[in-house]
Amino acid sequence: GAVVSQHPSRVICKSGTSVKIECRSLDFQATTMFWYRQFPKQSLMLMATSNEGSKATYEQGVEKDKFLINHASLTLSTLTVTSAHPEDSSFYICSARDGRGDGGELFFGEGSRLTVL
Amino acid sequence: AQSVTQPDIHITVSEGASLELRCNYSYGATPYLFWYVQSPGQGLQLLLKYFSGDTLVQGIKGFEAEFKRSQSSFNLRKPSVHWSDAAEYFCAVGPLNQAGTALIFGKGTTLSVSS
Numbered sequence: 699g700a701v702v703s704q705h706p707s708r709v710i711c712k713s714g715t716s717v718k719i720e721c722r723s724l725d726f727q728a729t730t731m732f733w734y735r736q737f738p739k740q741s742l743m744l745m746a747t748s749n750e751g752s753k754a755t756y757e758q759g760v761e762k763d764k765f766l767i768n769h770a771s772l773t774l775s776t777l778t779v780t781s782a783h784p785e786d787s788s789f790y791i792c793s794a795r796d797g798r799g800d801g802g803e804l805f806f807g808e809g810s811r812l813t814v815l
Numbered sequence: 816a817q818s819v820t821q822p823d824i825h826i827t828v829s830e831g832a833s834l835e836l837r838c839n840y841s842y843g844a845t846p847y848l849f850w851y852v853q854s855p856g857q858g859l860q861l862l863l864k865y866f867s868g869d870t871l872v873q874g875i876k877g878f879e880a881e882f883k884r885s886q887s888s889f890n891l892r893k894p895s896v897h898w899s900d901a902a903e904y905f906c907a908v909g910p911l912n913q914a915g916t917a918l919i920f921g922k923g924t925t926l927s928v929s930s
Binding site: 704729730732739740741742744747749789791793795804805806807808809811 | 861905916917920923
């Protein structure tokens with residue numbers, strides 16, 4: 699099946715710094731990728747939809763200036779958490795739907811655990 | 816409104832016992848339904864999916880799910896649970912043939928397995 703790779707898996711940073719998380723589709727082209735955030739023991743909250751070659755679409759309540767998304771190629775989307783604060787600590791997961799076939803299942807990266815000190 | 820409801824937040828079953836996790840959905844178009852499993856600190860793995868055909872679908876790890884349109888349900892089952900099945904389970908719904916649309920997830924059900 700299709701593979702989505704996410705890096706880094708864990709990152710610890712100081713408050714006020716920026717952190718970049720990469721999401722790659724390894725064996726398919728993803729014109730659209732999705733970034734989710736997951737709080738402990740909670741469900742996945744869609745943050746934004748990343749569109750190759752255009753601006754990301756953010757969900758209501760998500761600060762686009764804090765969570766910068768870039769989708770420069772058909773296989774890479776990046777999420778940059780700018781001026782991170784402790785409340786940004788969370789598990790961030792990227793995903794993409796393989797557009798081949800029925801445009802079906804969502805393939806997930808391994809997730810990135812961000813801890814802001 | 817489009818939504819997925821997983822009524823059970825936490826379920827505990829004995830090893831070897833049968834399991835059923837409930838999922839109800841509300842979706843305006845033809846739904847494409849999924850069950851994912853998440854182990855602690857990990858990403859999500861697809862267990863099974865359904866959009867047409869036989870309403871009883873088989874997945875990996877011995878799981879199956881039954882689609883009931885009249886009840887807007889897509890419940891996950893397993894005849895005999897193993898300790899390694901302890902994890903978080905998410906039901907999700909999305910549109911067919913629209914790779915540019917994200918899935919909507921339920922809040923998840925935590926499964927604990929007792930010996």
